Amino acid sequence: MLKRSSGTPTLEEVAALAGVGRGTVSRVINDASGVKASTRHAVQRAIDELGYVPNLAARSLAGRRAGAVALVMPKTDWRLFGEPFFSEIVGAVGDALSEAGVQLLLTLVRTDAERQRLVEYLRGGRVDGALLMSVRAEDRLPDMLADAGLPTVLLGRRSADERVTYVDADNVGGARAAVGHLVGGGRKTIAAITGPPEMYVAQCRLRGYREALSDAGLDELPSLVVQGDFTETSGQRAMAGLIERHPEIDGVFAASDSMAAGALAALHAAGRRVPQDVAVVGFDDFELAEQTEPPLTTVRQPMKEIGRTMVRLLLEEMEQPEVAWRHVILRTRLVVRESA
């Protein structure tokens, strides 16, 4: 960076103007105790007069915290940006960090070159920790960061055997509750529209479906399980196929709200009445679920809670590096929106 040609005042200049030593100024700007009120005021006056702002590079070099954490997201998931999922998480993370006086930095990763630069950036001591969103199973970034000793927290896990600290929603339990709700409503033939099997979250939601069927003593028919990719279109297509093969279906569990919305569309198109003929439940509970006709019953993830928990874990690790990773699974909640 171009030196602000003798422009920005330094701590030393403040000290000189205030007629104290630099140590004292340092204590004042760090709210350290043990400074006489009068000198504190004198220093503060000098700071204001000079418009002094501490140089953060120097500060972190000198051995304290960087005062910032990064929230990393793969650019492939940019669509997330517009979704409540993303904004709620970022909002919650931002709030929690804000309270802690930490600056939030969002970083996007797309190409390998960007990845490389990001790693150097993150490992370069300019952030105190990293929060990673929607990490793919094969992504090694979390390990690289964690191994480098950088406090790292994932949103969601990459596999059952995740070895980096993470926060996740109870996907199994949520799906189980959703399907349980269908069972409780007297549905006998319940289909599932799942997500990509290579995504752990999809596996979990499918497992929940199975467990619920098993709980209810219902048989699982393989042909009742169709794979989607979390998009609305895929849900629609999946449902259309299901209707054809299994006209007797009276309940559908979709592993995402978008797919549930798609399923709804396909059902309407096929002339089925919802929920009279077929009941549908989704997973995620974003605004989408309320906009459908009829509104969808869905499993809600506690976004705010997830964000705050991620920050809490991160701050704790920054405070006191943990030897082991930890994980937190947050409870989900079924939001029933049936007019039946």
Added chain:
Amino acid sequence: MLKRSSGTPTLEEVAALAGVGRGTVSRVINDASGVKASTRHAVQRAIDELGYVPNLAARSLAGRRAGAVALVMPKTDWRLFGEPFFSEIVGAVGDALSEAGVQLLLTLVRTDAERQRLVEYLRGGRVDGALLMSVRAEDRLPDMLADAGLPTVLLGRRSADERVTYVDADNVGGARAAVGHLVGGGRKTIAAITGPPEMYVAQCRLRGYREALSDAGLDELPSLVVQGDFTETSGQRAMAGLIERHPEIDGVFAASDSMAAGALAALHAAGRRVPQDVAVVGFDDFELAEQTEPPLTTVRQPMKEIGRTMVRLLLEEMEQPEVAWRHVILRTRLVVRESA
């Protein structure tokens, strides 16, 4: 930040292992010329062996660039996240920065406390410059940063008299072209649905409308100009009112695509045929314009170009601080989508 307990190797250790001085290592990691290939290799080997990553805080302290720039956006405009407007800009900015080897940091500002922290962060020498999006007229942030000597580039200007470097689209010219298109199509009674008058962009688009009318020798009827707030709902309401007062309207210029879509809805509701009875043109040209029925003719802003230009200006200012601010107004383009 917790010191990575003697974990992370330093440049000095690399030098020792490679059996060279630190200056040499510095040259190698900075791709500086004038290092014998053999020693360069030796150093590289040491770097790999130790897993050395330069400490960025130290690097920026020592006087060079921070290697990062911030893209700041007010959190009030979060909705932008999902919009093509936002993602295209971020994409273009990211690409340009990526080529330059600079890390992009997105920062959100909401509360005053966050603002304050952001200023300290930005002025703290951890970024080489700042790009600001959708800044309100009354916002002093740009001046604070620019005055502090931090290279700063705005997307759009706050007023006619903007004193911070900015890149903007030719809003006047775009609106003029749009309305000119209506005139060319033989429309005689052309209404305008404008944006909030306190937003400079809205003023410019309104001015373009006026100039086009004037060019065509058409009179401007005050009651043909209605104010919206850029949302679809406001466009719909505005159009409904216009239809009532001026059933003879045969052309509509909306200062945003969303409002144009709203106007379209109102027209359909009123039984008007588009574009036979009434032609509508919008401004912005995001996907929305293609999804309406019929597709909207709109003024397209060159998002990619805007993003790249912002980065270019920023990098230039980083390279060589300008005494004066500069501005670039990019041409817009009318995208005609009329089946008439």
Added chain:
DNA sequence: CTGAAAGCGCTAACAT
């Protein structure tokens, strides 16, 4: 309670 001094890890100017 406060001043002085010793670095943090790196770059850059100066020697060699």
Added chain:
DNA sequence: ATGTTAGCGCTTTCAG
């Protein structure tokens, strides 16, 4: 071509 040296601005002992 490469080693050496002097800081960058701050935090943090360690004295006083």
